Amino acid sequence: MPHEPISVFDIFKIGVGPSSSHTLGPWRAAQYFLNHLRERHNLNDVIEVKVLLYGSLAKTGKGHGTDIAVQMGLMAEDPVTCIVQKIPEKIATIQEKKQLLLGGEKWVPFDPADAIVFLMKESLPYHPNALSFLATLANGDHIASTYYSVGGGFVQQEGEIVGQAGAVQLPFPVDKAADLLHWCMKTGLAIHDVVLENESTWRTEAATRAGVLWIWETMRDCIYRGCHQQGELPGGLQVKRRAADLNKRLLNGRTYSSYEEWIAAIRAGGSDFKYILDWVSCFALAVNEENASFGRVVTAPTNGAAGVIPAVLHYFVVFCDGHKEDAIFNFILTASEVGSIFKKGSTISAAMGGCQAEIGVSSSMAAAALTESMGGTQRQALMAAEIAMEHHLGLTCDPIGGLVQVPCIERNTMGAIKAITASQLALQSAPDFAKVSLDAVIKTMWDTAQDMSSKYKETADGGLAVNIPLSLSEC
Template sequence: MLYEPISVFDMLKIGVGPSSSHTLGPWRAAERFVNELESKGKLEQVGQVKVVLYGSLAKTGVGHGTGIAVQMGLCGYDPVTFDVEQITPAINRIAQEQQIVLVGKKQITFNPATDIQFLFTETLPYHSNGVTFLAALNNGEHIAETYYSIGGGFVKKEGEEVVADASVSLPFPINDADDLLKWCIKTGLSIHEIVYENEQAWRKEEEVRAGILKIWQVMKECVYRGCHTTGILPGGLNVHRRAASLNRKLIGDVAYSNYEEWIAAIQNGGNSFKYILDWVSCFALAVNEENASFGRVVTAPTNGSAGVIPAVLHYYTVFCNDSNAEQNSEQKIIDFLMTASEIGSIFKKESTISAAMGGCQAEIGVSSSMAAAALTEALGGTQKQALMAAEIAMEHHLGMTCDPIGGLVQVPCIERNTMGAIKAITASQLALQSTPDFARVSLDEVIKTMWDTAQDMNFKYKETADGGLAVNVPLSLPEC
């Protein structure tokens, strides 16, 4: 059997909102296109570039900022490090000057209004998220390359075979939950320990730790920023940010100078069920309001579901122990994110993490499943209980459609992250109080069911804004 190696850093990516499939993926595809032109020595010959968006990328591209993303990618900007405050000025400059500098080296005439085409009625056969880049060279040559954004920021070039990296040999190859459980039973290792051993096939131990802690740092910064930023989200839906006002209601209108002081104030505020529930929702709202504002988030496993894991991880670090000393340790954070990433990778291998392929069950459902398993193991659950929690969380997201109003990752997307986080916590509690040997449904069975459901789901409920709330809620969006 061929095992597909997927790293923690494939599942948990630092990037820019609002969508991993419609923003981060096209951004990366544009980067690949111009970098390949440069590597082939053809960049200096480019006289014109056009971008053609198909299917879901076209239908919801304006709301997801797809046109913005491809321009940023063509410029060679890195979504991990580029200052998000400079995105709007950069895009405005291109539109005003009608010039773009490919990879920061080759300036050409470029009019976003005409050189980025949205083909709303055409979908490429391989995947709904298709984008074609067309380059006309000064010597008369024409180059056309098509890429597919297949979910979670992953990009596949047309005709490119996805094969296992021969240079990576994992000590514990895993394709499904049965494989994972087999290795856990055989070795006695926990899920995160299995993942940790595998991860060292890619990079050194200190690099793994530093990389995961960087991911956690971005999550913390995103939560803190989202809980202290007011205003109306961009895009024309007139959606007001709620995390900041909820934050003030819960701990008062006090200005805390940093994240640590703020978290300490939250911990001192109480531990009632309602208080904790409000904070979990606040954490999730904060992340996805940042995501909707082209903020920096961690794709976990997608941007649309980026708030679930940070919310559940904050629930764990803030509320799950009176002293919080052990829970706040770096190793506990690393273990949590490793377990979560492995569950996400199994969903990607056996089903999908793309809403354009599977509806919102593939985003919020998968993120909830990831968080449930990670929380269960963090709270002392066994490997079987962790997998049971992952199954429970997904079972109660089966069939969830993706119907973003106006194609924006705002309604119902932001609130769905609060629901996914709460379901993850509930699933974990159920699993911790259960005997997994008597469980009637396995994680692999629910993953297969999710894929079957995705196959049967009507196309208009797969991130097209052609069905559900997207067509039943009146709105008037500005022309873009």
């Protein structure tokens, strides 16, 4: 199997919620198809466009906004830079006019009810998250392309060989945790240093630093925004936002007018265990409530698990004196490497592996990063990653109503707390006596994923999704 070089910016992507595999991936696929049309044809020659959604994308596409994502992508809107508040208006315009501004250039007939086809009973063999784009030209020719949204916003075109496009030779190639530990032991470098050396293959250190800090700023802004938004989440479950009320209650009347003052107000509340625990939950809730509301988040490594790493990193910043840029930079680099190892050895797609592939992986990433940031050795960091995943094995993905809300939002709080606990355990342990390696738990996770029924893989066909009435609010 060819080595697959994965960058920190592959694992951490800025985008729009609620799902990396069902929203961000299809959005990117639509952009790729649009580029395909532009390169080979004139957009003015296109007279019709259709989208076919298969498998998990069809079954939970409505709840995840897959239909919205493909329309935005076909209009050449970008999930990193688009004004998220205007998404409903743009989709409403298409619905009203029954036309879509293809590539932002040409209006083509497009009635979403007919042009987006949800093939509930059809799946393509390569991956459950498949979608095809069909375009008809004025001369009668038909153009078709199929893409797979394989998790975390990663997209593969049918026939594409993984790792072939844009492949680079990294100074420290890593496919398994054992490879990473080998390079660390051979060079004496910390995990984040090994990652930084590899990132230098793609760009300068200054560019990597700027990009990583932008990732952090997006996470930070998402937490702050989510802690100050009230109301119900969209989608019909009538789930009430909780982060804002929890934020207000925990601050107990302390006032602020900026992010920096907010952090000072949080710290002024002390360091009681229960107080800190509540804040970690609040941070995670804030991110995933934003994610559920089509807000701007960072895949970490997915949207459904977007709150775990920001919550743990924010805990490190606020309560562990981790506010310096270098500490934040190193935390994100370390987390990204653990995420890439999971992607190569198993999956980060809930449609392939259940929620262990999302919350479990994010918790593992956060545990390793926090451990190294708190002074742990490379072995202790990988031990923390193993502990976190070991206790997420078998976790199913059973979203009620196909929405990334129940139980997804609360699961982010659980993943964050488990990451901190795993880190503490590893920091107080001797890795040489560990019975389970990170590579062993990754293989076990993949074995479990293959054995898991498709009912529990983001299809809303089993678990809570079929046992809880849609009208029931989690709160």
